[in-house]
Structure formats: structure tokens, C-alpha cells
Amino acid sequence: MLESLPEFAHHFFWDTDAAQINPVQDFYCVIERLIEYGDDPVIKWLVTTYSKEQLQEVIKTSRKISKKTAALWQNYYDLPWEDIRCLNKQYQKTDKIFWNY
Numbered sequence: 001m002l003e004s005l006p007e008f009a010h011h012f013f014w015d016t017d018a019a020q021i022n023p024v025q026d027f028y029c030v031i032e033r034l035i036e037y038g039d040d041p042v043i044k045w046l047v048t049t050y051s052k053e054q055l056q057e058v059i060k061t062s063r064k065i066s067k068k069t070a071a072l073w074q075n076y077y078d079l080p081w082e083d084i085r086c087l088n089k090q091y092q093k094t095d096k097i098f099w100n101y
Contacts, residue, residue: 002023002024002049003022003023003024004019004021004022004023005018005019005021005023005030006045008041008042008045009034009038009042009045012033012034012037012038012042013033023049027050027054028057028058031046031050031054031055031058032058032062032064032065034046035055035058035059035065035069035073036064036065036066036069052077055073055077056077056079059073059074059077059079059084060079060083060084060085061085062085062086063085063086065086066086067086067087070084070086070087071087074087
């Protein structure tokens with residue numbers, strides 16, 4: 001049973017104590033952070049640790065991943081473009097309302 005994050009992933013959680021993160025309970029936040037900022041070893045760990053369904057759930061519903069990251073994973077899993085929240089035109093419009101730059 002997976003009880004803690006691997007040491008090589010700790011530096012991606014700069015704003016919290018990575019040793020306290022439970023990768024099973026907090027899978028959504030772990031996947032969300034690591035698919036956005038992770039390097040090759042971390043991505044390999046993600047794909048082998050979490051199920052395809054868990055990864056796809058985060059890719060489809062996250063509002064924190066960038067459009068570029070979402071597009072990469074959309075292509076990797078061949079997901080319908082319209083199923084990915086952050087690629088949805090309606091989401092992109094609301095994003096600009098909050099960050100008017």
C-alpha cells in the first residue's frame with residue numbers, strides 16, 4: 001500500500017510538508033500538482049502508481065492545470081476535447097474575468 005510520496009517528488013510540494021501527504025487519500029491534488037510541474041521520473045511514477053481512470057478524472061475536471069498540460073494529456077489519452085474543463089471555451093471566458101490581464 002502506498003503510504004507516502006517518493007522522496008524525488010517532495011520538492012514539487014514546496015508549499016506544504018510533502019511527508020504529510022497521503023498519496024491515496026489526496027490522489028487528486030497529487031496528480032494535479034505533478035502533471036503540471038513534474039519531471040520525467042515523477043510522470044513515470046504517476047502513470048505506474050495511479051489508475052488510468054484516476055489520471056483521466058483529474059485531467060478532465062481540474063481547473064488548476066494549464067491549457068498546454070491539459071492538451072498534452074488529452075492527446076496522450078485520446079480524450080474528447082470538450083470533456084476537458086480547462087479547454088472548454090466557457091471556462092476560458094470565466095478565467096479571464098478573474099484574471100483580467
